[in-house]
Amino acid sequence: MAVNSVRIPLVRLDRDLPVPSYAHHDDAGADLMTTVDVTLAPGERRLVPTGVALALPEGYVGLVHPRSGLAARHGVSIVNAPGTIDAGYRGEIKVLLVNLDAHSAVQLNRGDRIAQLVVQRYERADFVEIDTLDETARGSGGYGSTGGFTPDPSDHVPAGQAAGTPRSAQ
Ligand SMILES: O=c1ccn([C@H]2C[C@H](O)[C@@H](COP(=O)(O)OP(=O)(O)OP(=O)(O)O)O2)c(=O)[nH]1
Ligand SMILES: [Mg+2]
16 A cells, blocks of 8 residues: 655755665655764763755654664664654754764765654544543553563662663563
8 A cells, every 4th residue: 555645845055965865665754964073972961053045844853863774783872762753843854863883983984864754644632631540451561561570669770870780571
């Protein structure tokens, strides 16, 4: 079944870079590029400009997702992944990149694809306060509950302190 498309007005703030595009016709994310050269040391983050601004229609949101290739090859991710581009935002889309590699710096050059923009429809919540919620099979279970794990409040690790022995994934 064909995917619907929605017309989104876009301004290129940097006319020497192409309009973001989808690598394949059925990709969910359109690749965003950096307009600047950036070097990220291990652990370093940087707000990186993409040279594009949008006018998303009301009822749509842009989500800025990391690219798995950059993540796998260099440990590069996005601090606030996925970044939220509000429909009313008219400024330049920027990407808060972080180098999560513990040892190697990464060099990104102007024009490199650094993130992908997924445009989605969203619903606005009309929050209605009540006293008690209905019962469900899951209830308040989470954080690995389906693997038999119960979170321990003492798991909290104050910022800046090393975590303890790693546990296996559930
Ligand atoms: O990765 C991102 C995230 C956000 N934005 C822009 C578009 C978005 O509409 C605006 C505000 O983002 P958000 O609501 O996430 O930030 P905030 O910290 O809540 O700031 P504000 O008080 O401006 O909403 O910043 C980006 O360009 N890139
Ligand atoms: Mg906000």
